[in-house]
Amino acid sequence: MYCGQLQCYVIEFVQSWLADIQSNYGVNPVIFGIIYVVCVLPFWISIYKIIAGLKNRRRGQVTTFTLILGFTILAPFVYVAFFGRNLPAWFWVVAAVVISYSVYSVLRRIRKKKPGT
Secondary structure, eight states: OOOOHHHHHHHHHHHHHHHHHHHHHSOOHHHHHHHHHHTHHHHHHHHHHHHHHHHTTOHHHHHHHHHHHHHHHHHHHHHHHHHOOSOOHHHHHHHHHHHHHHHHHHHHHHHHHSTTO
16 A cells, blocks of 8 residues: 555554553553444434433433433443553543533533423
8 A cells, every 4th residue: 555655654653652552551542442433323312312201201211311321421431441551640631521521511412402491
């Protein structure tokens, strides 16, 4: 495969960076990414089902899909918590910000769609 000098440099840099992450922190970035991508569909389905459950006053549906939603938000970070080692403090700060913003964003979206608000 032909690649320009800059392209090859960038590809080699990213491959080296990902390998360093895995060897230094025990976390495979590819697995993290796969978990993150696999959780996208259940994330959006959960939001839809929560909103539908609120409109139809189905508490069980809301509870079930809120739990699924929480899992989809936390799953990639749970992987890091279990398998990561020697992670810098800034990673956990960034993770907390990402998780907090995700929860805030979801709650805001659900409140907009909730009937009677």
